[in-house]
Amino acid sequence: MQSDCSTTRERHAMKKPQDILTAPHEELEAIQLEGVKKTIINCYENVPFYHNLYDEAGFDPYSVKSLADLAKAPFTTKQDLRDNYPFKMFAVPNEDIREIHMSSGTTGIATVGGYTEHDLDIWGDCFARGVWYADGGPTDIMHVCYGYGLFTGGLGAHYGGVKAGCTTIPMSAGNTERQIRVMREMGSTILCCTPSYAMHLADTAIAMGIDPKKDFKLRAGIHGAEAFSDNFRRDLEKKLGYKVLDVYGLTETMGPGVAIECMEQNGLHLAEDHFYAEIIDPKTGEVLPDGEWGELVITTVDREATPVVRYRTRDITRILPGECACGRTHRRIDRLHGRTDDMLIIRGVNVFPSQIEDVMKTFDQVSSWYQIELTRKGHLDVVTLKLEPNPDFDFDEVRAIEQLQHDIQARLKSALSVGIRVRIVEPRSIPRSEGKAVRVIDKRGDDQ
Amino acid sequence: MIEQVTVFLENDKGRLSALTRALANADVNMIALTIAETSDYGLVRIVCDKPAEAVAALEAAGLRAIVTKVIAVVVPNRPGGLAELLETFDTLGLNIEYGYCFSVADGEAIDVLKVADVDVASQAIEQAGYRLATIS
Numbered sequence: 001m002q003s004d005c006s007t008t009r010e011r012h013a014m015k016k017p018q019d020i021l022t023a024p025h026e027e028l029e030a031i032q033l034e035g036v037k038k039t040i041i042n043c044y045e046n047v048p049f050y051h052n053l054y055d056e057a058g059f060d061p062y063s064v065k066s067l068a069d070l071a072k073a074p075f076t077t078k079q080d081l082r083d084n085y086p087f088k089m090f091a092v093p094n095e096d097i098r099e100i101h102m103s104s105g106t107t108g109i110a111t112v113g114g115y116t117e118h119d120l121d122i123w124g125d126c127f128a129r130g131v132w133y134a135d136g137g138p139t140d141i142m143h144v145c146y147g148y149g150l151f152t153g154g155l156g157a158h159y160g161g162v163k164a165g166c167t168t169i170p171m172s173a174g175n176t177e178r179q180i181r182v183m184r185e186m187g188s189t190i191l192c193c194t195p196s197y198a199m200h201l202a203d204t205a206i207a208m209g210i211d212p213k214k215d216f217k218l219r220a221g222i223h224g225a226e227a228f229s230d231n232f233r234r235d236l237e238k239k240l241g242y243k244v245l246d247v248y249g250l251t252e253t254m255g256p257g258v259a260i261e262c263m264e265q266n267g268l269h270l271a272e273d274h275f276y277a278e279i280i281d282p283k284t285g286e287v288l289p290d291g292e293w294g295e296l297v298i299t300t301v302d303r304e305a306t307p308v309v310r311y312r313t314r315d316i317t318r319i320l321p322g323e324c325a326c327g328r329t330h331r332r333i334d335r336l337h338g339r340t341d342d343m344l345i346i347r348g349v350n351v352f353p354s355q356i357e358d359v360m361k362t363f364d365q366v367s368s369w370y371q372i373e374l375t376r377k378g379h380l381d382v383v384t385l386k387l388e389p390n391p392d393f394d395f396d397e398v399r400a401i402e403q404l405q406h407d408i409q410a411r412l413k414s415a416l417s418v419g420i421r422v423r424i425v426e427p428r429s430i431p432r433s434e435g436k437a438v439r440v441i442d443k444r445g446d447d448q
Numbered sequence: 449m450i451e452q453v454t455v456f457l458e459n460d461k462g463r464l465s466a467l468t469r470a471l472a473n474a475d476v477n478m479i480a481l482t483i484a485e486t487s488d489y490g491l492v493r494i495v496c497d498k499p500a501e502a503v504a505a506l507e508a509a510g511l512r513a514i515v516t517k518v519i520a521v522v523v524p525n526r527p528g529g530l531a532e533l534l535e536t537f538d539t540l541g542l543n544i545e546y547g548y549c550f551s552v553a554d555g556e557a558i559d560v561l562k563v564a565d566v567d568v569a570s571q572a573i574e575q576a577g578y579r580l581a582t583i584s
Binding site: 388389391394395396397398399401402423424425426427428429 | 454456457458463484486488489491493507510511512514516545546562
């Protein structure tokens with residue numbers, strides 16, 4: 001088995017890096033099994049956390065003979081990574097580490113990712129697939145306005161751009177008007193940033209009197225780091241005259257590039273030669289069959305510095321059954337419904353912000369910006385959805401606004417089975433963000 | 449027919465003064481201003497000398513403003529002036545969405561009324577013997 005795999009790898013090394021994307025799935029599975037076995041043993045032998053975890057659970061790391069056997073291994077959680085902050089999850093000595101990244105840590109202690117030279121190389125390769133999926137390459141100008149720094153977005157996209165041969169512009173986040181000038185003057189063709197920032201760029205450009213469809217040369221946007229609805233995507237594509245590809249990733253397994261959409265826009269192709277994905281029932285931990293929604297669990301196939309085994313991402317998705325029309329063999333995950341920790345529980349009903357977004361985007365009278373505010377009245381949760389009117393909405397009569405609020409509320413009620421109060425607010429009163437948009441304000445803990 | 453400027457304003461401190469300051473800076477002179485208020489927001493309706501400039505100035509100041517066509521009818525400034533006009537609307541079967549009045553000199557007042565079809569209403573009201581006001 002081992003020699004088969006290395007032949008496979010060598011054979012691919014002789015060809016273009018894209019060739020792995022259409023390799024027969026059995027070849028990918030062979031690479032995955034080989035890699036997963038190595039990862040588990042590497043973790044057990046070099047990371048004390050895994051050593052203790054497996055000994056305590058009675059799991060024999062040398063017993064894995066098939067990918068299905070992996071289901072016997074215990075899960076790794078974000079809390080485990082936090083407990084081992086900063087370097088205790090590293091499987092290689094310090095002299096092999098080339099770079100460090102960290103999750104934003106907005107909800108607790110940050111988690112740390114370490115990268116060897118090889119890890120940086122595969123990261124670039126994974127993100128470069130986004131460029132290849134967009135039929136791009138060395139003739140493209142990639143405009144990266146994810147934040148550069150500890151956040152994986154900026155440098156992850158950057159390495160991908162360089163790997164794919166693009167002229168890569170390290171704009172980083174902020175200074176929107178300058179972003180727009182550079183995009184226009186340098187003729188950027190691929191835009192990498194959060195979807196909400198892309199919308200802000202589009203709206204600001206339009207407000208500056210620029211027609212992005214004519215004045216920009218954008219072809220594709222590789223947008224991620226936050227969930228966005230299909231309607232939001234269509235709106236973006238209409239404004240910027242390009243194609244939006246969703247990118248998924250997380251610091252705990254690498255960064256953006258774990259999975260990226262192709263031009264079919266029908267699910268994100270996992271980089272299966274680098275990551276093994278399972279979907280589990282978040283309550284029971286049981287592995288679910290393809291097609292069923294659940295929590296995504298990732299095992300790294302060839303990560304050296306910070307490998308993870310069965311890491312619970314808390315992201316809700318499913319494996320899309322069947323093959324993609326693009327001809328690539330790597331399996332696809334569906335667009336994310338949100339994270340288990342983004343999920344709002346409103347009067348006992350589970351609601352994802354993206355579901356609210358999907359409903360609200362069917363109304364032309366309101367813009368793409370929204371904010372969900374949660375308050376508590378007595379013992380009852382009150383959800384208020386704040387929306388801004390669009391320039392062409394004729395709001396001259398109070399009745400027109402009340403009718404609109406009523407119509408959106410009615411559609412939300414039938415889609416989500418939960419009552420949401422809709423409030424039309426002044427344009428530009430919902431804060432714009434340069435990174436991840438703040439969609440939910442939870443004031444339920446505040447004294448009222 | 450005249451062009452009224454309608455502004456969507458949140459019920460918040462300083463919003464109305466920001467609105468009037470933006471118009472002042474754009475050298476717009478207001479002739480009338482009314483507010484329809486709800487618990488969350490207000491609709492400010494303005495009659496002014498330069499509606500297009502007013503909308504541009506308000507949008508530039510970050511406010512959402514639109515131009516709305518309304519009819520402005522000249523009525524005698526005496527008891528019963530508005531009653532007679534509204535009775536004429538009733539007779540003609542024209543529904544009024546909202547309205548407001550402001551007095552001017554020479555014993556006449558101007559009543560501003562929002563109706564569904566401004567052109568049809570203007571014609572009917574003129575035929576009924578009323579004079580329509582123009583603002584300049």
